[in-house]
Structure formats: structure tokens, C-alpha cells
Amino acid sequence: MNPSGLKEIKIALRHPTESKPVPIVAHATIATASLARGRNIPLLILDTSSRPDVETMIRAHEQVGPGDVTSGWSFRERWFGSPIPVLYLIMEKPSRCLIVVEFDLMKEQGTLIDLILWAGGVYVQAGRPGDRIGTTIDERRVLVEVSPSELFAERFLRLHEKAIYRSFRKMGMSRSGAREATSTFLGEWRGFFHRHFPLGNGST
Numbered sequence: 001m002n003p004s005g006l007k008e009i010k011i012a013l014r015h016p017t018e019s020k021p022v023p024i025v026a027h028a029t030i031a032t033a034s035l036a037r038g039r040n041i042p043l044l045i046l047d048t049s050s051r052p053d054v055e056t057m058i059r060a061h062e063q064v065g066p067g068d069v070t071s072g073w074s075f076r077e078r079w080f081g082s083p084i085p086v087l088y089l090i091m092e093k094p095s096r097c098l099i100v101v102e103f104d105l106m107k108e109q110g111t112l113i114d115l116i117l118w119a120g121g122v123y124v125q126a127g128r129p130g131d132r133i134g135t136t137i138d139e140r141r142v143l144v145e146v147s148p149s150e151l152f153a154e155r156f157l158r159l160h161e162k163a164i165y166r167s168f169r170k171m172g173m174s175r176s177g178a179r180e181a182t183s184t185f186l187g188e189w190r191g192f193f194h195r196h197f198p199l200g201n202g203s204t
Contacts, residue, residue, distance in 0.1 A: 014096070015053075021086070021102040022054065023047040027112055028133040029193070030123055040193050042115045043123040043141065044101065045131050053097050055126040060095035061142040068092040069144050073152035076102065082159055085113055085152075089124070089144055099124065105163035111189065114160065117153055118194050121145050161186070 026045040048054045070090040075083035082105060089099040103109040116122045125141035161182060168178035 014098075017050060018053075018098040019100065021100045022051055024101065024103075024109065024112075025127050025129050026132050027109075029115065039119045039196055040115055041119045041121050041123060041143070042112050043125060043133065044112070045125045045127040045133065045136065046099070046101070047129055048126040049128060051099075051126075053095075054099060054124075057091050057095040057097035058124065058126055058140050058142050061091075062140050064094040071144065071146045073149045073156075075152075075155070082163070085110075085156055085159070087113075087116070087122075087146070089146075091144075105159060106167070108167075110156075110160040110163055111193075113156055114190070115193060116146055117148065117156075120148065 023046065024044050025047045028043045028045075029040040030043050031040045046054065068091070070092070072088045072090075074086045074088065076086050077083050085103045085105070087101045087103070089097075089101070091097040091099075103113055121143055123141045123143050125136065125139055127136060127139070164182045164185060165178050168181045169175070173181060
């Protein structure tokens with residue numbers, strides 16, 4: 001077991017670049033009535049400038065259809081600072097590909113993890129720095145099912161709450177005020193996003 005309390009993930013690499021996290025350049029959510037009962041599913045636009053294999057995988061999924069995917073959560077421990085949540089996506093078919101995504105809780109990316117855990121999936125789209133969903137709405141993307149992990153979720157929720165609390169403290173709030181603001185934010189945010197949207201084939 002690693003320090004996070006999660007089982008160690010051992011993955012065979014085909015190339016050293018596979019071990020490097022693929023940066024998130026933008027994100028959004030998509031809700032479609034025909035998928036996940038209309039749940040908001042996060043969309044991650046990743047910088048695949050140095051990962052043509054990710055782009056090949058996305059094209060293959062569109063042309064051939066869904067394949068075999070294994071997913072896993074972990075934490076990258078640090079000597080200083082909070083551990084970094086990490087998502088591993090391992091595609092075996094129709095095109096083999098490993099994607100490692102790290103999330104920065106202090107850049108409000110914890111809400112993405114919160115939604116991925118709730119929705120049980122994530123959209124992955126290839127991109128470049130500066131891309132946004134509004135300018136890449138017609139680009140190819142693949143929906144990946146993400147396996148649940150109670151151990152990861154329990155630790156993540158504590159870290160996520162602490163990160164939000166620290167943000168409010170940096171804004172000058174008192175300890176009690178920051179705690180109340182954190183509780184209010186999480187309640188209102190989840191109340192809006194953790195629901196089923198009665199949409200047709202549209203997106204948010």
C-alpha cells in the first residue's frame with residue numbers, strides 16, 4: 001500500500017512520455033439525456049502537443065467505436081504541500097493509450113474531480129493551450145467510464161474542503177467565516193451540478 005491508503009498502480013509504459021501528466025488546458029461540462037441519465041459529465045481539454053498517441057486514440061474511438069478502458073485514482077505525495085490527486089486512464093482497444101491527469105486543488109480543479117466521481121465518467125478531448133469549448137465544440141472527444149474508489153473519494157473530499165477553506169482564508173475571512181463559506185459553497189455548487197438535466201441531445 002502507498003501512503004495514500006490506496007493500492008499501488010503498476011502500469012507498463014511503452015514510452016517515457018506516457019508517465020508524464022497531460023496538462024488540462026480547459027474544461028467544461030456536458031449533459032445529454034441519453035447518457036448517464038442526463039448527469040453533468042466533465043469535459044477535459046488536454047494539451048496533447050507532445051502526445052499524438054492520445055489524438056490517435058480519440059480518432060480510433062470515433063471511427064471504430066468504444067473499446068476497453070481501465071481507470072484508477074491515486075495521489076502523488078509531496079514532502080511539502082497537499083498531495084496531488086491523479087487520474088489514470090488506460091485504453092487497450094481500439095488503440096492502446098495511457099493518459100495521466102493531475103488536478104490542482106488550489107486552482108479549483110477539485111470541482112472537476114467531484115463531478116467525475118458523481119457522474120462516473122469524463123470526456124477527453126485533444127487540444128492545445130488556449131483552446132476553449134466554445135471554439136472547439138465540433139472537435140472529436142471520447143467518453144471514458146471512471147471506476148469508483150471509496151478510499152480515494154474519502155480522502156479527496158477532505159482535501160477538497162480544506163483547499164476551498166484556504167481559498168476563503170486567503171480572501172481575508174476569519175476561520176469561522178471561512179468554514180461557513182466553504183459549507184455554503186459546496187452545498188450550493190452540488191445542489192446545482194449534482195442533478196439530472198432533462199435535455200435532448202444538447203450540451204451545457
